[in-house]
Amino acid sequence: MKKVLIILLLLPTIALTQTKEEFDFVAPIHENVVAVKKGNTWGFIDADGHIIIDFRNDLVLSKTNHGNYPMFMDNRCLISVKKEGILYFGYIDKTGKTVIEPEFLNAQNFSNNQALALAVIKEELGRNEILGKNVIAHRCFEVIIDENGDIKSYLNPKGVNVVLDKKSLKKPPKITSKIISKNLYAVLNENKKWIIIKIDN
Structure with a gap:
């Protein structure tokens, strides 16, 4: 009888457990x-x-x-980190571990184990002998990345010049491309018209 009474007293507590x-x-x-x-x-x-x-x-x-x-989305959540006043995007997994380092100027949620992101590539154009410095340019590309952050395809192979300066990049540049299906993408071209690209991943 004592055991039944203890169980009956504990039952409401067990049934109504809640986070504080x-x-x-x-x-x-x-x-x-x-x-x-x-x-x-x-x-x-x-x-x-x-x-x-x-x-x-x-x-x-x-x-x-x-x-x-x-x-x-697909076990990846977007994070952003500010470096020298510029936001960079990456992803964590469900343990909170960073699985794709914040290195993209913008990024979207995953879908079908892929995501759209803006990758930046540094190009050395030469050297300024007077200043004693290398002349560097940065180009931004809309890319498709996999769940490890590896670039699978470039949607705008020419890319666009970008100035990596907090005054020039007060907010992340926009991603204009769209994922239509697993292998189909809509890309905005130089004439501001949409073209459809099929990529077999």
């Missing part, structure tokens, strides 16, 4: 995790309510019908 954390925003569950906001920081909880990624300020928000919040 208070959140400012709770996103819908997606890929078995939930983005939660506290102040200006975001973290993730699992389907049981346990915090799996502690609160941090480098998670990138995605616009959805339910609000703006960070989200995992």
Whole structure:
């Protein structure tokens, strides 16, 4: 009888377990995790309510019908880090580990194990003997990356010149290309017209 009484007293506690954390925003569950906001920081909880990624300020928000919040797509979540006043984008996995270093000038969420990103390549154009310095230019390319961050294809092979300076890049350059399907992409050309490209990955 004593055991039954103890079980009956404990049952409400077991049935109504809850996290003691208070959140400012709770996103819908997606890929078995939930983005939660506290102040200006975001973290993730699992389907049981346990915090799996502690609160941090480098998670990138995605616009959805339910609000703006960070989200995992194909087990990757966007992060951004400021280096010398310029934002660079990368990705973490569901342990919070950085799996793609922040090196892209912009990036999008993954879809079908691929994502669109803006890669920067440094070119040495020569040397200025008077100043004793190498002349360097940077070109920006819209690329398709895989889940490891490796570039699989260049969507604008010529690229565009970009000045890596915080005054020139106050916000990330836009990605104009679109993923239509697993192998089909829409690319905006120099005439501001869309062309469809098929790439067999």
